[in-house]
Amino acid sequence: NAGVTQTPKFQVLKTGQSMTLQCAQDMNHEYMSWYRQDPGMGLRLIHYSVGAGITDQGEVPNGYNVSRSTTEDFPLRLLSAAPSQTSVYFCASSRARVGYEQYFGPGTRLTVT
């Protein structure tokens, strides 16, 4: 199993540009989520999904959209990038049942200038 994969690893955007961060998992996990990590603030939940077709907001959803058309993929869209979205983004997945271990992808480092 490849586990959780993310692309790209690095990205530089100009303010106002849009882009999609890709996340895929091959473990047949129902639960997937996106976090951002900023210095001194730990990881914060952006959006999550408990299964195909179902998404919900986390702590910091503004400026981000998600969709979940398949079990495997959970892309994160930045509609109009802002410098405040400069961060490292992690995708995670786990089985649906509460309490299962979460597995993280390698991260995407995004810089918005």
Place this chain on the structure above:
Amino acid sequence: GIQVEQSPPDLILQEGANSTLRCNFSDSVNNLQWFHQNPWGQLINLFYIPSGTKQNGRLSATTVATERYSLLYISSSQTTDSGVYFCAVINAGNNRKLIWGLGTSLAVNP
């Protein structure tokens, strides 16, 4: 919501030394994980330990759920242990959202 506090915030060790990292949480949990974030930014799962004790090589962890804390033990530290150690929990009443501590930053000197 549930609070997760880690201590110490920073730790410097000489190679070969042992250390204990602590994670306190303010409410009952049904998931607790320890992660190591290496200097390249990768998040590595160390333990999934909502209760009890586990060991993996030089690392071990104990969670006492009734007293709301978890400990991560690192023995015979190596320079490759450097990085940030995070504790993250899922509140028993809040489905699947991982709540993170701010981490312990560990530097192991040769």
